[in-house]
Amino acid sequence: MPMAKIDELLRSCTLRVVTSAGAGTGAFVAPGLVLTCDHVVQAAREGGKEVTLHWSGREIPGTIVECHPNPFPDLALLEVALTDHPCMLLDREVELGDPLYAFGFTDQEPGGDSVTLDYEGPSLRPDELHKLKTGQVRPGLSGAALLNRRTGCVCGVLKATRDRGSDLGGRAIPVDAVFAAIRGLEERQQRFHASHRTWLDCLAPDQRQRREPGSSPANPFLGDSRELIGRDVELRRIFEKLRTGNHCSLVGMPGSGKSALLQAIRWSISAELGWPEQSVVWINFRTIQTLTELQEAAVAQLGGQRATEWRSLLHAKPLRLLVLDDLGGMDPRARGLGMRRWLRGLDDGFRTKLLAVCNERLDVLFRKDDPTRDSPLAGIDPVAVELAPLTAADCMRLVAHRLAGTGLDPDDCADLCREPQQPKALLDRCAVRFEELRGSDPHLPHSDRQ
Amino acid sequence: MSTRTELVPVKLPNGATLHVEAVALGGEEDVALGLLSFDEVSETLAGIADAINGAIQKAKPKKASVELGLELAVESGKLTTLLVKGSGKANLKITLEWEG
Numbered sequence: 001m002p003m004a005k006i007d008e009l010l011r012s013c014t015l016r017v018v019t020s021a022g023a024g025t026g027a028f029v030a031p032g033l034v035l036t037c038d039h040v041v042q043a044a045r046e047g048g049k050e051v052t053l054h055w056s057g058r059e060i061p062g063t064i065v066e067c068h069p070n071p072f073p074d075l076a077l078l079e080v081a082l083t084d085h086p087c088m089l090l091d092r093e094v095e096l097g098d099p100l101y102a103f104g105f106t107d108q109e110p111g112g113d114s115v116t117l118d119y120e121g122p123s124l125r126p127d128e129l130h131k132l133k134t135g136q137v138r139p140g141l142s143g144a145a146l147l148n149r150r151t152g153c154v155c156g157v158l159k160a161t162r163d164r165g166s167d168l169g170g171r172a173i174p175v176d177a178v179f180a181a182i183r184g185l186e187e188r189q190q191r192f193h194a195s196h197r198t199w200l201d202c203l204a205p206d207q208r209q210r211r212e213p214g215s216s217p218a219n220p221f222l223g224d225s226r227e228l229i230g231r232d233v234e235l236r237r238i239f240e241k242l243r244t245g246n247h248c249s250l251v252g253m254p255g256s257g258k259s260a261l262l263q264a265i266r267w268s269i270s271a272e273l274g275w276p277e278q279s280v281v282w283i284n285f286r287t288i289q290t291l292t293e294l295q296e297a298a299v300a301q302l303g304g305q306r307a308t309e310w311r312s313l314l315h316a317k318p319l320r321l322l323v324l325d326d327l328g329g330m331d332p333r334a335r336g337l338g339m340r341r342w343l344r345g346l347d348d349g350f351r352t353k354l355l356a357v358c359n360e361r362l363d364v365l366f367r368k369d370d371p372t373r374d375s376p377l378a379g380i381d382p383v384a385v386e387l388a389p390l391t392a393a394d395c396m397r398l399v400a401h402r403l404a405g406t407g408l409d410p411d412d413c414a415d416l417c418r419e420p421q422q423p424k425a426l427l428d429r430c431a432v433r434f435e436e437l438r439g440s441d442p443h444l445p446h447s448d449r450q
Numbered sequence: 451m452s453t454r455t456e457l458v459p460v461k462l463p464n465g466a467t468l469h470v471e472a473v474a475l476g477g478e479e480d481v482a483l484g485l486l487s488f489d490e491v492s493e494t495l496a497g498i499a500d501a502i503n504g505a506i507q508k509a510k511p512k513k514a515s516v517e518l519g520l521e522l523a524v525e526s527g528k529l530t531t532l533l534v535k536g537s538g539k540a541n542l543k544i545t546l547e548w549e550g
Contacts, residue, residue, distance in 0.1 A: 021484055021485070022482050022483045022484030022485070023482070023483040023484075024481075024482040024483060037480070037482065039480050039482050040482040043484075070480065074480075105483075106483075107483055137481055138481065139481045139482070139483050139484075140481065140482070140483045141481045142480055142481040142482040143482075158481065159480060159481070160478055160479060160480050160481060161478065161479060161481050162478050163476040163477065163478075164456070164474070164476075164479065164481070164527075165454050165456065165474040165476060166476070168476075170481070171478070303526075
């Protein structure tokens with residue numbers, strides 16, 4: 001059975017990661033490179049100490065070469081002086097109900113233990129971790145690769161349990177976040193598995209078919225834009241506003257790259273501003289309709305349970321910043337006014353700043369508020385950070401980035417990059433061009449999944 | 451309340467490691483293996499002692515005795531303290547005496 005071989009192969013890619021303060025799991029992701037969670041090696045990183053890896057009866061020193069701190073994406077890349085090892089194959093694909101498998105070194109079974117889980121879906125929270133159910137995720141499994149038994153590929157990295165004592169499940173870092181955080185890893189994976197076919201040869205025929213060049217490659221221009229290209233000025237302006245104690249609003253039309261910019265802010269806010277991760281709360285208004293829901297969402301991230309706890313929590317734990325994503329989802333009428341007043345009042349009571357993210361300027365979005373008396377958010381940032389279309393040069397950089405590792409020539413899309421445009425519009429046009437070229441050139445790969 | 455218990459390794463302030471049986475309250479937590487900190491338990495105990503001492507000082511008794519029942523629990527990966535029933539029927543028993 002091919003799947004039996006795949007799970008054996010996954011186990012042979014898996015290492016125990018040990019530091020002076022604890023332990024976890026990791027897996028080979030490229031020659032000499034091990035992927036794990038940052039919180040597994042945090043003590044070694046902060047103390048400048050070495051990490052020890054246990055694999056195949058050997059004890060190997062490891063060096064942290066890249067880290068992206070907890071809580072998200074919570075990834076670390078370790079380097080070891082080894083190259084004669086298999087590597088797992090990462091793939092973004094996962095669908096509701098997919099059966100998953102992981103192997104790691106737990107407190108109860110330090111020699112290694114298996115767990116099966118089901119994919120429950122994404123969580124609408126800033127980290128967008130995979131939510132998993134029906135499996136007991138024990139301490140020690142952080143960093144374990146999560147094998148999607150349907151695709152035969154690894155779709156995530158285990159990070160958290162939802163209850164260590166039961167089979168409530170856990171959460172995992174999506175492969176999308178791994179590729180976005182660790183630049184060049186996707187191309188390294190492609191190169192490795194093109195020349196080492198062990199993993200591909202273990203796949204069942206239907207799993208292999210969807211991966212084989214010429215049978216089912218993805219259009220590289222499809223999918224949300226996670227790259228941050230051409231937004232350096234905007235990123236600097238946002239940090240500058242926050243650093244100087246101001247509120248900030250980020251305004252951009254759909255497809256202008258707000259989500260990618262927010263990801264970049266999330267990953268670098270501690271380093272840029274020196275604010276602890278737990279002093280920043282991220283709220284998405286796609287799912288919030290009332291003031292109570294808003295307070296509950298904030299309280300949950302601050303470690304509380306009931307909406308009414310917000311005041312005592314804020315007294316105990318300073319909240320430096322509240323990020324308000326998709327603020328256009330807030331009711332612009334009286335129903336939302338209570339939320340806007342509460343948000344605005346946080347600065348008076350607790351010196352909490354707001355980063356509002358929306359498609360239109362705040363004074364336009366909430367024009368029904370009386371501007372002379374109570375338009376709580378309209379004046380918080382007189383000069384919003386607006387996401388203008390990418391320059392022609394940045395458009396070309398985005399195309400080249402999407403085509404990296406595919407062997408295709410960015411010049412085939414050069415004529416589409418002559419005018420400034422938003423990232424999503426550019427990618428949509430390039431996706432159409434890619435399909436046109438594929439239709440006319442038998443040497444280009446054909447897709448069977450759009 | 452959950453009565454499931456976990457044997458968890460705890461790091462004491464002097465660096466020594468102690469395994470304690472704690473009530474498992476569940477909750478989401480990262481799953482790296484590591485030692486839990488005893489600090490929160492110490493702080494809770496000090497907080498309770500301060501609060502009770504303040505109240506007793508106001509009453510100015512000649513003699514006071516306090517008995518409380520504490521149980522350790524692990525919740526969302528952190529060691530925490532539960533005030534539970536002690537040897538008697540109360541979780542907090544205070545006896546004050548004044549000169550007659």
